[in-house]
Amino acid sequence: MRGATRVTMTRRALAAVGVLALTATACGGGSSSGGAGGGAPDGVIRAFWTDPQHPVEPANTNEVQGGKVLDMIMRGLKKYDPSTGEAKNAVAESITTDDQRTFRIKLEKGWKFSDGTPVTAKSFVDAWNYGALVTNKQVNSYFFQYIDGYDDVHPEKGKPEAKKMSGLKVTGDRAFTVKLNQKFSMWPQTLGYSAYAPLPKSFFTDHEGWLKKPVGNGPYKVDSYTRGQSMKLSRNTHYNGADKPRNKGVELRVYTDQNTGYTDLQAGNLDVVDELPAGQLKNAKRDLNGRYINQPAGITQTLSFPMYDKRWKGEKGALVRRGLSRAINRKEVTEEIYHGTREPATDLTSPVLGAGGGYEPGLCGSACEYDPKAAKKLIKQGGGLPGGKITLTSNVDTGSHRQWMEAVCNSINRTLDKNNACTVNPVPTFSEFRSDISGKKMKGMFRTGWQMDYPLIQNFIQPLYYTDASSNDSGFSDPKVDKLIDQANAAGDQKSAIGLFQQAEKRILETFPAIPLWYQNGNAGYSERVGNVKLNPFSVPVFTDIKVK
Amino acid sequence: MGRYVARRLLQMIPVFIGSTLLIFCMMFALPGDPVAALFGEKKPDPAQIATIKHQLGLDLPLWHQYWNYLTGLFQGDFGTQIATQRPVAEVISQAFPVTVRLTLFAFFFTVLIGVLLGLVSGLFAEKVFDRVVLIFTLLLISVPSFVLGYLFQYFFAFQLGWLTPTVQDSRDMGQLLLPALVLAALSLAYVTRLTRTSVAENKRADYIRTAVAKGLPRRRVVGVHLLRNSLIPVVTFLGTDIGALMTGAIVTEGIFNVHGVGNTIFEALNRREGSTVVGIATLIVIVYLVASLLVDLLYAVLDPRIRYD
Numbered sequence: 001m002r003g004a005t006r007v008t009m010t011r012r013a014l015a016a017v018g019v020l021a022l023t024a025t026a027c028g029g030g031s032s033s034g035g036a037g038g039g040a041p042d043g044v045i046r047a048f049w050t051d052p053q054h055p056v057e058p059a060n061t062n063e064v065q066g067g068k069v070l071d072m073i074m075r076g077l078k079k080y081d082p083s084t085g086e087a088k089n090a091v092a093e094s095i096t097t098d099d100q101r102t103f104r105i106k107l108e109k110g111w112k113f114s115d116g117t118p119v120t121a122k123s124f125v126d127a128w129n130y131g132a133l134v135t136n137k138q139v140n141s142y143f144f145q146y147i148d149g150y151d152d153v154h155p156e157k158g159k160p161e162a163k164k165m166s167g168l169k170v171t172g173d174r175a176f177t178v179k180l181n182q183k184f185s186m187w188p189q190t191l192g193y194s195a196y197a198p199l200p201k202s203f204f205t206d207h208e209g210w211l212k213k214p215v216g217n218g219p220y221k222v223d224s225y226t227r228g229q230s231m232k233l234s235r236n237t238h239y240n241g242a243d244k245p246r247n248k249g250v251e252l253r254v255y256t257d258q259n260t261g262y263t264d265l266q267a268g269n270l271d272v273v274d275e276l277p278a279g280q281l282k283n284a285k286r287d288l289n290g291r292y293i294n295q296p297a298g299i300t301q302t303l304s305f306p307m308y309d310k311r312w313k314g315e316k317g318a319l320v321r322r323g324l325s326r327a328i329n330r331k332e333v334t335e336e337i338y339h340g341t342r343e344p345a346t347d348l349t350s351p352v353l354g355a356g357g358g359y360e361p362g363l364c365g366s367a368c369e370y371d372p373k374a375a376k377k378l379i380k381q382g383g384g385l386p387g388g389k390i391t392l393t394s395n396v397d398t399g400s401h402r403q404w405m406e407a408v409c410n411s412i413n414r415t416l417d418k419n420n421a422c423t424v425n426p427v428p429t430f431s432e433f434r435s436d437i438s439g440k441k442m443k444g445m446f447r448t449g450w451q452m453d454y455p456l457i458q459n460f461i462q463p464l465y466y467t468d469a470s471s472n473d474s475g476f477s478d479p480k481v482d483k484l485i486d487q488a489n490a491a492g493d494q495k496s497a498i499g500l501f502q503q504a505e506k507r508i509l510e511t512f513p514a515i516p517l518w519y520q521n522g523n524a525g526y527s528e529r530v531g532n533v534k535l536n537p538f539s540v541p542v543f544t545d546i547k548v549k
Numbered sequence: 550m551g552r553y554v555a556r557r558l559l560q561m562i563p564v565f566i567g568s569t570l571l572i573f574c575m576m577f578a579l580p581g582d583p584v585a586a587l588f589g590e591k592k593p594d595p596a597q598i599a600t601i602k603h604q605l606g607l608d609l610p611l612w613h614q615y616w617n618y619l620t621g622l623f624q625g626d627f628g629t630q631i632a633t634q635r636p637v638a639e640v641i642s643q644a645f646p647v648t649v650r651l652t653l654f655a656f657f658f659t660v661l662i663g664v665l666l667g668l669v670s671g672l673f674a675e676k677v678f679d680r681v682v683l684i685f686t687l688l689l690i691s692v693p694s695f696v697l698g699y700l701f702q703y704f705f706a707f708q709l710g711w712l713t714p715t716v717q718d719s720r721d722m723g724q725l726l727l728p729a730l731v732l733a734a735l736s737l738a739y740v741t742r743l744t745r746t747s748v749a750e751n752k753r754a755d756y757i758r759t760a761v762a763k764g765l766p767r768r769r770v771v772g773v774h775l776l777r778n779s780l781i782p783v784v785t786f787l788g789t790d791i792g793a794l795m796t797g798a799i800v801t802e803g804i805f806n807v808h809g810v811g812n813t814i815f816e817a818l819n820r821r822e823g824s825t826v827v828g829i830a831t832l833i834v835i836v837y838l839v840a841s842l843l844v845d846l847l848y849a850v851l852d853p854r855i856r857y858d
């Protein structure tokens with residue numbers, strides 16, 4: 001009797017599971033055929049995205065995924081022209097100065113946040129003070145380092161002495177002044193970066209709520225954000241800028257990695273992928289029927305030397321570094337490993353600056369040209385490699401770093417006719433690599449990548465080569481370079497400032513603390529459904545210009 | 550029975566504390582600083598790092614951090630992620646349902662198809678059908694899951710266009726079908742083999758002969774007498790398998806864009822998000838423990854001679 005009841009129970013349970021599964025698959029089948037790969041509403045762009053690693057707030061976003069959102073929902077005083085990189089007025093009506101140190105800023109009339117509240121001088125000043133204050137833990141705080149009083153709100157140690165920077169003063173509803181702690185003629189041109197965006201009142205009164213659904217003054221507004229799935233954006237009807245969206249909105253879809261995004265692009269389920277997987281670069285142009293973009297981005301890769309190590313100091317060290325540079329066949333590496341998505345570097349800046357912005361190809365001269373014979377000679381003149389050997393160190397968790405490091409070492413070894421002259425020293429993760437660099441533990445060459453904060457020559461020189469600058473990883477120091485940079489920052493007009501920065505660059509390349517390797521390109525692919533796709537100097541798609549067919 | 554279950558549940562407590570401690574120490578020992586990594590390629594700001602570490606209690610000694618974590622856990626606080634500043638509980642509650650859905654879907658295939666194929670090929674052992682199933686299962690066992698994943702994607706999504714190649718919405722069972730099939734493939738093959746062997750052996754047993762001699766209908770002989778006794782090894786396997794399905798889905802989740810536990814723990818590990826890794830790993834340990842308890846209880850259901858007192 002007991003057995004019998006048990007059997008019926010099991011059978012009933014099995015039947016229930018069966019029915020459940022059948023209904024489940026049935027519903028699934030229905031919706032997947034109806035949705036045909038999750039089609040988007042008319043006029044809406046479906047774009048590749050991954051969940052941002054930081055909360056999306058202007059002064060706390062330093063990676064491209066969060067930057068993508070900020071670019072759409074925020075507009076600062078200036079905006080970089082997507083094709084030339086030139087900083088043009090956006091919210092600012094005018095920015096004037098007499099001494100390259102105190103700037104008077106006037107805002108244009110008519111700007112509003114997407115919640116309808118007006119953009120005032122206070123929106124900027126409050127946002128900047130928030131971004132700079134050390135206790136707010138914003139990773140982009142250093143953007144405000146040139147403003148007077150930054151050290152009080154962001155001391156190197158201990159608690160801040162003030163909550164607001166003394167250099168910021170509201171002088172009217174739509175006017176404020178900024179006093180810097182040093183002369184910096186190009187400062188207004190830095191203001192296009194999203195860290196300088198204004199913030200509405202709701203950011204300060206309901207921070208949690210704002211993070212869940214950010215509110216800004218950009219061309220788009222956030223409609224909904226479901227983590228691990230998508231963010232939906234539509235046109236901001238209050239937007240006052242000239243670049244009004246030419247589409248109805250954008251749906252940022254969250255992917256686990258670039259490969260799944262690329263798969264969906266090919267299947268027609270996604271319209272814009274702005275990061276193509278390394279393994280697909282070779283075929284992307286053909287696979288996508290030419291719907292493929294490969295253009296300069298503001299990223300350069302260099303190999304730096306530990307200038308704090310006495311073996312690399314002096315004239316002889318410079319000769320060896322120059323020799324190593326000439327031993328690297330950049331063209332081969334960029335073509336074989338990167339399939340043309342990197343360009344051999346011939347100066348310390350980037351092609352995104354354009355000739356007007358200070359990019360000067362060939363500035364590095366013969367030192368960046370591959371010539372095994374000359375390389376051998378130079379290294380010999382410099383007394384050979386210190387200890388007869390050199391290591392090349394980098395993290396290997398991203399960006400095909402292991403492959404190019406091996407190729408570079410091979411190139412050096414071939415030049416020197418020695419098998420183990422150059423060896424690769426892979427560091428598993430970026431954070432380990434970073435702590436080794438800041439601990440000054442480097443012995444040989446190490447990778448130093450630079451992603452620009454704003455398309456200005458200043459940004460490629462000062463943070464990297466000024467004495468004790470924030471990202472001067474090699475410990476390079478040259479009083480002449482420092483002086484030239486100071487002069488450039490104090491220069492009255494942009495042209496002479498750029499000229500002085502180029503002089504500093506030349507001077508740096510005499511000591512050669514870093515070998516320029518290549519300029520990195522941004523690439524993207526898009527579907528047949530959309531047109532007029534471009535990337536801006538930060539390699540972010542210009543969503544406002546994209547048209548949906 | 551009740552006492553047995555209570556004892557087993559009590560045993561989980563030391564296992565739980567031990568495993569959290571172990572994983573916590575391992576995360577602590579890993580090189581690299583997750584806070585410094587927040588700054589990307591830029592030089593980290595020491596003042597900022599100190600503030601963040603202090604607020605998250607990462608500047609305390611290991612034992613103190615662990616104590617804080619454990620006491621927080623008993624108040625339902627799984628900690629906070631360093632980079633996203635989101636509560637770990639929220640991250641987990643976002644990833645777990647996705648994985649549970651995928652796992653149950655895969656599990657359903659494993660049980661249904663696995664047992665069915667095993668039963669039929671066991672009944673017709675050494676016949677053509679059995680041989681075909683043998684080849685089929687050997688193939689599934691030997692092909693790595695990512696090969697199977699990309700193959701399925703290529704055929705069913707790109708060539709035939711029946712399904713979407715990736716998962717957009719994990720609540721849509723149609724989209725989960727492909728990853729569930731790929732995920733189920735390996736276990737399915739094992740279940741088939743196990744059932745087949747067990748059935749083939751038991752069908753010669755005395756009690757089957759008795760049942761047939763009594764004149765019982767074939768359905769009852771196979772369905773109750775034979776299958777129930779043959780399922781004991783299968784149930785053991787399935788119990789541990791449900792845990793493996795939940796954690797072993799990293800590759801499958803990656804191919805099909807499923808934002809589940811595997812993907813979350815992999816990312817957290819890469820970014821050295823200690824509390825996230827410990828939280829998820831601990832939950833998986835609990836899943837294993839509960840599954841093995843259920844298996845032990847199921848033994849008694851399948852075989853009345855087994856009693857727990």
